Amino acid sequence: MAILQSFIEVHPDSHFPIQNLPYGIFKPQPTSSPRPGVAIGDFVLDLSEISSAGLFNGPLLNNSDSFQQPNLNKFVSLGKPAWKEARATLQKLLSSTEPTLRDNAVLRQKALVPLSQVELLLPVAVGDYTDFFSSLHHTKNCGLIFRGPQTPVLENWYHLPVAYHGRASSVVVSGTDIVRPRGQAHPAGNPSPYFGPTLKLDFELEMATIVGPGNELGKPVDVNNAEDHIFGLVLLNDWSARDIQAWEYVPLGPFLGKNFATSISPWIVTLDALEPFACEAPKQDPAPLPYLAEKVSKNYDLSLEVHIKPVDHKDSSVVTRSNLKHLYWTLTQQLAHHTINGCNLRPGDVLGTGTISGPEPEARGCLLELTWNGQNSLSLNGLDRKFLEDGDEVILTGYSKGDGYTIGFGTCSGKIVPAAP
Amino acid sequence: MAILQSFIEVHPDSHFPIQNLPYGIFKPQPTSSPRPGVAIGDFVLDLSEISSAGLFNGPLLNNSDSFQQPNLNKFVSLGKPAWKEARATLQKLLSSTEPTLRDNAVLRQKALVPLSQVELLLPVAVGDYTDFFSSLHHTKNCGLIFRGPQTPVLENWYHLPVAYHGRASSVVVSGTDIVRPRGQAHPAGNPSPYFGPTLKLDFELEMATIVGPGNELGKPVDVNNAEDHIFGLVLLNDWSARDIQAWEYVPLGPFLGKNFATSISPWIVTLDALEPFACEAPKQDPAPLPYLAEKVSKNYDLSLEVHIKPVDHKDSSVVTRSNLKHLYWTLTQQLAHHTINGCNLRPGDVLGTGTISGPEPEARGCLLELTWNGQNSLSLNGLDRKFLEDGDEVILTGYSKGDGYTIGFGTCSGKIVPAAP
Numbered sequence: 001m002a003i004l005q006s007f008i009e010v011h012p013d014s015h016f017p018i019q020n021l022p023y024g025i026f027k028p029q030p031t032s033s034p035r036p037g038v039a040i041g042d043f044v045l046d047l048s049e050i051s052s053a054g055l056f057n058g059p060l061l062n063n064s065d066s067f068q069q070p071n072l073n074k075f076v077s078l079g080k081p082a083w084k085e086a087r088a089t090l091q092k093l094l095s096s097t098e099p100t101l102r103d104n105a106v107l108r109q110k111a112l113v114p115l116s117q118v119e120l121l122l123p124v125a126v127g128d129y130t131d132f133f134s135s136l137h138h139t140k141n142c143g144l145i146f147r148g149p150q151t152p153v154l155e156n157w158y159h160l161p162v163a164y165h166g167r168a169s170s171v172v173v174s175g176t177d178i179v180r181p182r183g184q185a186h187p188a189g190n191p192s193p194y195f196g197p198t199l200k201l202d203f204e205l206e207m208a209t210i211v212g213p214g215n216e217l218g219k220p221v222d223v224n225n226a227e228d229h230i231f232g233l234v235l236l237n238d239w240s241a242r243d244i245q246a247w248e249y250v251p252l253g254p255f256l257g258k259n260f261a262t263s264i265s266p267w268i269v270t271l272d273a274l275e276p277f278a279c280e281a282p283k284q285d286p287a288p289l290p291y292l293a294e295k296v297s298k299n300y301d302l303s304l305e306v307h308i309k310p311v312d313h314k315d316s317s318v319v320t321r322s323n324l325k326h327l328y329w330t331l332t333q334q335l336a337h338h339t340i341n342g343c344n345l346r347p348g349d350v351l352g353t354g355t356i357s358g359p360e361p362e363a364r365g366c367l368l369e370l371t372w373n374g375q376n377s378l379s380l381n382g383l384d385r386k387f388l389e390d391g392d393e394v395i396l397t398g399y400s401k402g403d404g405y406t407i408g409f410g411t412c413s414g415k416i417v418p419a420a421p
Numbered sequence: 422m423a424i425l426q427s428f429i430e431v432h433p434d435s436h437f438p439i440q441n442l443p444y445g446i447f448k449p450q451p452t453s454s455p456r457p458g459v460a461i462g463d464f465v466l467d468l469s470e471i472s473s474a475g476l477f478n479g480p481l482l483n484n485s486d487s488f489q490q491p492n493l494n495k496f497v498s499l500g501k502p503a504w505k506e507a508r509a510t511l512q513k514l515l516s517s518t519e520p521t522l523r524d525n526a527v528l529r530q531k532a533l534v535p536l537s538q539v540e541l542l543l544p545v546a547v548g549d550y551t552d553f554f555s556s557l558h559h560t561k562n563c564g565l566i567f568r569g570p571q572t573p574v575l576e577n578w579y580h581l582p583v584a585y586h587g588r589a590s591s592v593v594v595s596g597t598d599i600v601r602p603r604g605q606a607h608p609a610g611n612p613s614p615y616f617g618p619t620l621k622l623d624f625e626l627e628m629a630t631i632v633g634p635g636n637e638l639g640k641p642v643d644v645n646n647a648e649d650h651i652f653g654l655v656l657l658n659d660w661s662a663r664d665i666q667a668w669e670y671v672p673l674g675p676f677l678g679k680n681f682a683t684s685i686s687p688w689i690v691t692l693d694a695l696e697p698f699a700c701e702a703p704k705q706d707p708a709p710l711p712y713l714a715e716k717v718s719k720n721y722d723l724s725l726e727v728h729i730k731p732v733d734h735k736d737s738s739v740v741t742r743s744n745l746k747h748l749y750w751t752l753t754q755q756l757a758h759h760t761i762n763g764c765n766l767r768p769g770d771v772l773g774t775g776t777i778s779g780p781e782p783e784a785r786g787c788l789l790e791l792t793w794n795g796q797n798s799l800s801l802n803g804l805d806r807k808f809l810e811d812g813d814e815v816i817l818t819g820y821s822k823g824d825g826y827t828i829g830f831g832t833c834s835g836k837i838v839p840a841a842p
Contacts, residue, residue, distance in 0.1 A: 165680065168549050168589065186577070247581075251575065253670075289605065341677040343677065
């Protein structure tokens with residue numbers, strides 16, 4: 001079968017071929033209202049225009065106003081049949097053999113906006129943001145750093161996907177500057193805590209599930225149906241102030257060391273687009289309790305990279321190369337565990353995976369691990385880094401290579417600006 | 422000066438005299454749209470009707486649609502001058518000497534609805550819910566139970582108001598049934614964890630700040646201005662499954678042991694109404710860092726009680742008598758600390774105080790403390806209780822006695838229903 005192609009030219013390295021069609025929210029002009037779009041090559045297809053033109057003509061979407069909204073919450077709440085209908089409609093509309101849009105210059109002019117011109121916004125209104133801790137390599141490294149070699153991985157970790165609640169209000173879209181947080185720290189040896197800008201500012205390389213249909217309070221989601229509740233994934237940078245975190249986190253977990261900002265990519269890549277890259281998840285030993293036992297245990301083979309670009313440098317340096325396939329607890333196990341006590345998820349909720357580290361030292365997903373809590377330095381084109389400096393830009397990216405095309409997330413970036421005076 | 426009186430008869434023990442005027446959201450009929458109201462005696466005054474009648478005629482509210490909303494978020498976002506204007510307008514309108522409403526039978530008929538007839542809803546749309554850990558007595562008891570007498574209070578606790586993020590989606594209004602959560606537990610001595618309904622279901626007696634105007638990301642709130650960001654308080658029950666919590670909480674804090682439900686009272690009592698009961702907060706030693714040092718360190722002398730009513734019992738038993746004045750970290754310190762790293766608060770956010778225990782054994786704010794983690798039993802009219810049983814109804818209440826009147830919160834209740842099969 002010939003590969004599906006669009007009438008819009010897409011470079012083979014572009015993250016946004018017709019096989020991808022990730023969803024986002026954008027403004028075509030600074031004064032426009034926010035609206036849904038999908039990325040295709042170097043363009044955004046304006047779904048509010050496609051919808052107004054009556055081109056979503058399948059049974060589930062033909063009378064829906066879900067593409068006339070300032071966020072994707074309504075669309076993601078509709079569930080898998082509507083997502084499949086939208087994907088089929090858009091793949092047909094954008095294909096090289098379909099004249100409807102291709103040969104309609106007026107509609108093309110209205111509906112296809114160069115990516116370089118648009119402002120990208122948060123794709124969803126985030127009701128709740130949860131962050132898991134699902135990479136064994138990350139967990140082990142953190143345990144070695146903070147507790148030493150005796151019990152680097154705590155006993156509960158192998159039995160359940162450990163998680164905590166993060167802050168929804170400070171989830172920001174890629175490109176938002178990150179103000180260096182101030183707070184209390186108490187380094188070992190100091191007689192008392194002090195207050196000041198964090199000295200250990202870090203990134204965390206994560207991805208996150210965007211929840212589709214949620215569940216009612218008191219009604220858990222079965223692990224074998226959990227995939228139906230996942231609309232897609234984003235890149236996520238869980239910015240962390242390690243000195244603040246280390247002092248505050250006992251006994252109730254991270255708070256101000258994390259909640260000053262969390263960046264996500266503007267594009268949500270759907271599970272349908274990622275399906276060609278599905279792979280088996282690592283074997284779990286001990287076997288999980290029945291409510292976490294899956295008929296199919298699925299990860300995705302997705303390359304992840306972190307680049308850092310110091311201020312005034314032309315080039316960025318790659319500091320990490322990891323892969324989503326390293327997750328020990330799957331996305332579906334995370335979601336099912338989250339609801340097993342009756343906790344309700346809502347459309348647009350964000351479930352971070354936790355830092356995704358691989359087994360190799362160069363696959364570690366944060367500076368805490370890469371520099372072993374500042375004991376070593378990384379070299380960025382000759383510049384030393386233990387933790388992030390003001391002016392550093394951190395850029396996450398993720399992609400899978402198909403046969404002649406790339407499915408990617410674009411980037412998730414943020415630049416460090418100095419602390420409040 | 423004679424005490425302010427309403428033309429509506431209010432019993433001296435009623436929680437809702439003209440001196441209180443707490444805000445809530447209600448439906449006068451099952452089919453009505455939700456709207457703001459204030460409680461007065463045995464009635465709710467419908468603020469959408471008062472607003473439509475043009476009776477909010479002060480400069481800040483006369484053209485506002487903040488009382489035509491399904492929640493109080495817009496009104497609380499307006500800030501202190503608007504809150505004061507609303508309070509002055511409503512106290513005048515309801516006073517015994519003012520004819521406008523008193524002598525207008527048609528408007529009274531529309532705007533005053535018997536409390537017994539209305540459905541009370543969540544007063545705010547909760548963007549984020551944070552829970553602090555601000556009672557020294559509670560912290561010490563938990564430390565003694567879980568870690569023993571060596572370091573019952575961890576070192577950081579005296580330097581900062583410890584907190585964690587809770588779940589916004591499962592904050593429910595008083596009266597909502599609480600489904601017993603299921604989850605993993607791993608009691609000491611068991612070879613491996615098991616799955617099932619929690620055996621250690623608990624309440625936590627708390628109050629919570631309802632945030633008024635928030636702050637921008639990156640812009641902390643000064644502790645001496647923090648009171649301007651607090652609209653008022655509610656009662657809060659932080660339901661907890663102690664066995665689930667004990668197994669899951671290291672190293673990232675409570676998650677499924679808490680996020681299955683959090684109940685709040687339908688009525689938000691404003692700081693203006695509580696001001697007559699302001700008192701000095703406990704002395705803090707060591708002195709807090711400058712960003713937490715307050716010119717005025719204020720608590721409120723507010724009696725708190727927890728009642729439990731077993732199924733088929735006519736009467737409830739009081740199991741705790743505590744007081745808001747026992748908080749070590751003040752509400753304003755909590756709020757300032759929350760934002761010191763730049764974290765943004767939004768109008769309607771909920772900041773729980775943590776369990777409010779007093780120094781006496783009978784002032785302990787949860788069953789974990791009252792039964793010392795199930796080692797002892799409480800007697801409820803002859804029935805033994807270590808933790809909550811199916812059918813138990815837990816009722817929180819809180820009030821302060823003024824000269825001839827009571828300022829109260831009504832109740833915050835919830836009944837335990839059996840776990841999902």
